[in-house]
Amino acid sequence: MSKYSGFDEDDFYDEDEDRDQDEVLSPEDHKQMEDAVTQVKNILRGTTATDAQIRDAVWNYYFDVDQSVKFLRDQLKRQENKRTNAAKKTAGSKAFRERALFADTITCRRRTGHYFNDEDLRLSKRLSSSSKPQPKIPLGSSCLYGISVFDGIPWGLPTSMNTDITYCGRPTRMGLLGGSSKLAALAKARAVKRQQQHEQNEPMEGIEPASPSTPSTASQPGSSLLLNTSVLPSRSDSGVSISKRLTSLLAERSRDRERTSSRAISPEKQSYLRRTGSYSPSISSYSPINSDLSSASGVFSENMPSSFATSLCDYSLPPPTFSSPASPSSFPGVSNVDVYGKTNNGMSADEIWKLITNKPFFYLPVTERQVEEIKSNFDKPSPDDIIKEAQATKGGTIGAGGSKKAQPQQKGSSRAELETEMKSLSIQELAMKASQPKQKINVVEKFISSRRKAHVNFVVVGHVDAGKSTLMGRMLYDVGAIDERTIQKYKRDANNMGKGSFAFAWVLDQSKEERERGVTMDVAMNSFESSKVAFTILDAPGHKDFVPNMIAGASEGDFAVLVIDSSPNAFEAGFVQSGQTKEHALLVRSLGVQRIIVAVNKLDNVNWSEYRFDEVKETLLAFLSAAGFSESQTTFIPCSGLCGDNIVNSSVRPELSWYTGHTLLEELENLTTVDRDIGAPLRMSITDVFKGNASSAINVTGRINAGNVQVGETVLAIPSNETATIKSIAIADQANDWAVAGDNVQVALSNIDIVHLRAGDILCAISSPVKCAKTFSARVIVFQLRIPLIKGSNVLIYRGRTTEAARILRLSALIDKGTGKITKHKPRHLVSGQSAIVELEVMGSSFPMETFKASKDLGRIVLRQEGITVAAGVVEEILSVKNEATNE
Numbered sequence: 001m002s003k004y005s006g007f008d009e010d011d012f013y014d015e016d017e018d019r020d021q022d023e024v025l026s027p028e029d030h031k032q033m034e035d036a037v038t039q040v041k042n043i044l045r046g047t048t049a050t051d052a053q054i055r056d057a058v059w060n061y062y063f064d065v066d067q068s069v070k071f072l073r074d075q076l077k078r079q080e081n082k083r084t085n086a087a088k089k090t091a092g093s094k095a096f097r098e099r100a101l102f103a104d105t106i107t108c109r110r111r112t113g114h115y116f117n118d119e120d121l122r123l124s125k126r127l128s129s130s131s132k133p134q135p136k137i138p139l140g141s142s143c144l145y146g147i148s149v150f151d152g153i154p155w156g157l158p159t160s161m162n163t164d165i166t167y168c169g170r171p172t173r174m175g176l177l178g179g180s181s182k183l184a185a186l187a188k189a190r191a192v193k194r195q196q197q198h199e200q201n202e203p204m205e206g207i208e209p210a211s212p213s214t215p216s217t218a219s220q221p222g223s224s225l226l227l228n229t230s231v232l233p234s235r236s237d238s239g240v241s242i243s244k245r246l247t248s249l250l251a252e253r254s255r256d257r258e259r260t261s262s263r264a265i266s267p268e269k270q271s272y273l274r275r276t277g278s279y280s281p282s283i284s285s286y287s288p289i290n291s292d293l294s295s296a297s298g299v300f301s302e303n304m305p306s307s308f309a310t311s312l313c314d315y316s317l318p319p320p321t322f323s324s325p326a327s328p329s330s331f332p333g334v335s336n337v338d339v340y341g342k343t344n345n346g347m348s349a350d351e352i353w354k355l356i357t358n359k360p361f362f363y364l365p366v367t368e369r370q371v372e373e374i375k376s377n378f379d380k381p382s383p384d385d386i387i388k389e390a391q392a393t394k395g396g397t398i399g400a401g402g403s404k405k406a407q408p409q410q411k412g413s414s415r416a417e418l419e420t421e422m423k424s425l426s427i428q429e430l431a432m433k434a435s436q437p438k439q440k441i442n443v444v445e446k447f448i449s450s451r452r453k454a455h456v457n458f459v460v461v462g463h464v465d466a467g468k469s470t471l472m473g474r475m476l477y478d479v480g481a482i483d484e485r486t487i488q489k490y491k492r493d494a495n496n497m498g499k500g501s502f503a504f505a506w507v508l509d510q511s512k513e514e515r516e517r518g519v520t521m522d523v524a525m526n527s528f529e530s531s532k533v534a535f536t537i538l539d540a541p542g543h544k545d546f547v548p549n550m551i552a553g554a555s556e557g558d559f560a561v562l563v564i565d566s567s568p569n570a571f572e573a574g575f576v577q578s579g580q581t582k583e584h585a586l587l588v589r590s591l592g593v594q595r596i597i598v599a600v601n602k603l604d605n606v607n608w609s610e611y612r613f614d615e616v617k618e619t620l621l622a623f624l625s626a627a628g629f630s631e632s633q634t635t636f637i638p639c640s641g642l643c644g645d646n647i648v649n650s651s652v653r654p655e656l657s658w659y660t661g662h663t664l665l666e667e668l669e670n671l672t673t674v675d676r677d678i679g680a681p682l683r684m685s686i687t688d689v690f691k692g693n694a695s696s697a698i699n700v701t702g703r704i705n706a707g708n709v710q711v712g713e714t715v716l717a718i719p720s721n722e723t724a725t726i727k728s729i730a731i732a733d734q735a736n737d738w739a740v741a742g743d744n745v746q747v748a749l750s751n752i753d754i755v756h757l758r759a760g761d762i763l764c765a766i767s768s769p770v771k772c773a774k775t776f777s778a779r780v781i782v783f784q785l786r787i788p789l790i791k792g793s794n795v796l797i798y799r800g801r802t803t804e805a806a807r808i809l810r811l812s813a814l815i816d817k818g819t820g821k822i823t824k825h826k827p828r829h830l831v832s833g834q835s836a837i838v839e840l841e842v843m844g845s846s847f848p849m850e851t852f853k854a855s856k857d858l859g860r861i862v863l864r865q866e867g868i869t870v871a872a873g874v875v876e877e878i879l880s881v882k883n884e885a886t887n888e
């Protein structure tokens, strides 16, 4: 391996590199080196390899003669190739430049033999040191720079164009519009290189680079530099003679161009050249439209964007006036503009345009008549306006999905009138006008006369894998809410998945992910009816990651079923600080649940042990009473969801004969029914929002917390503050004309856009809107904390499905848990187990809430920090709202 590995061999001969080989070589190595150098020299005799190159190669290849020779031969070959290519390139570009220069002034006559005329040949001789004439340049050849527009056209020049072609200057090259980024990069690199070369040429005294504003000579091939005779030094050296030559050459070319321009151009050719952008019309045909063509013809100097492009991109341009467009000829002192855009006062058309308009612009190719026509189209009302007007006349109907905040303006009504009307409108009046259904039902009367079964929601909580879903699945199966076939199917499918024991849990865990993971992730809802009561099960997730979902479920529960895994160590695992048994029990209590049934589950795992049951009962009873559940409101039932003991039917198992109490279902039926004010203003917490398949209505599901609702009624959505009309109501999939507090409903809403509704929002009576709190005070119980809560602590507040960021504004007081009396004002911090009054500020935009006194459902909150529940409590007072008028 050579020392060059990993290096570019082009860097091999670095003149500056200091390699003092003699200093590091031993006498023996030195001799070896000299021998090798001599051998390589002999082999490469006659080549251009220098002594230094040979020594370097030998040194770097560790005196290996063959390797060094091979390397050096390769290098020499590469250098030779480089030189040849560079020479070819130089020769090529020189020839190209010369031909381009000739082409600049050539008139090609295809029909008459494609020869240069005498004048061209004379000029070419003078320009080129070679006296050899250039006899033929075929039309369409790429060497003809000026007409290279025909390059690549397989059918050549159109027959109609087989007449005289006049080159009118080099076309301006514009940047790539999209396309290859590699090409763009290459073009950019070349431009930079050209710029560098240009800058290197700049210091030449007496010669300055052509500027964009200089006359058209700047854009001619071969004339990238322009003489400035005023700064030319009066030296009689060779530099001056070159300058003189260039001056006379340019003067001659200028005369030449004038001659060419005076020749007649056929209309056919004019049209073609317009299309190709190489035609500049004379002043006689100068118009706003073809002024742009003149800029494209090369009159505008290189690197300038066309006026069309400028008009498109430059928003600062003043709009052009259509009535009397200015033109270069109208500029004082200008009477003529030639085909090169040069005017008789020595300025280019471009310069004059700039003076006239400050910036070049592009006129749209429309006549004044067309403009008038376009303008008159807007005098009439649009089809939309006609429809709106018709709707307004009919009675102010607004299309579905439209915002009801902005009523369409009646034609003829003044702004002042409208403002007065708006001021006089109040939500109460709106309520009077809009919330009345066509045929008003007395819902309270209807409810009483209907003798409907009491409707109870109960939430099932407990540590992960305590058996909550299995227990509820079993209950639904035993009461006949699930048929045998479905259960058999679940058993088969669960067996196939290797989760046979989860068959009953699948009744509630419906999602694929929940079934695959064997974990409940969101609250599952299911209903069944006993002979006395209609129940809705809210099966909450037990995993700590889904506590917010558990809170949502618990917020809707009237009672709670706490499921305990009585298996050895399992109860203890759920009861430790990080377990969810305690957290869930505290949360349901904080959210207003007073009645709790503890299902001591999986008793089959402890051989139906009474001792284990008592152990669990004792431990929990102490904890629950400390958490606020009275003993009379707490019941313990030994059961097994998997085996079905004591769920719906009493166990007949001899091992369980020690228990003679109620089954779980009996216990649920015995619960005291909750009193609800069905005559109060409507409050409905939305749990889900979705669009119906067929109808345009928006469906929302949720629970009616207070009051009642009926089909045709107009309600208010908070926090969006948008009204909606109740299109239909369904209770347990049965259509109904009305619903009351406690019902879990699916409601179809019309006249509202789905963007104004989301889970956690409240539907309420227009006459009594729910407020969105900005600051409020709450009585809270502090849970287990890692760090104390202080003034300024950031928390997340939860209520049902609503969550918002909040900040503790003030720790107002510590209170006694038993008596509720203040024990200390303004504590510095709050620690685990304390009760306190705190003031909170809602950071987010909207958190609809009510005081606990006004609504037990909407007045409860849970505070969490970094995924841990830190406190829960009730809203005492709403101190300020987001916006009194709009709740925004």
Ligand SMILES: Nc1nc2c(ncn2[C@@H]2O[C@H](COP(=O)(O)OP(=O)(O)OP(=O)(O)O)[C@@H](O)[C@H]2O)c(=O)[nH]1
Binding pocket: 462, 463, 464, 465, 466, 467, 468, 469, 470, 471, 501, 502, 505, 518, 519, 520, 540, 541, 542, 543, 601, 602, 603, 604, 605, 639, 640, 641, 642, 643
């Ligand atoms: N031996 C026995 N196993 C049970 C009993 N009840 C449930 N299981 C098993 O416990 C495991 C968990 O049951 P799930 O019903 O999913 O528990 P869960 O509390 O709903 O779980 P999460 O909702 O995810 O917290 C399953 O393997 C059930 O078969 C029972 O009474 N006895």
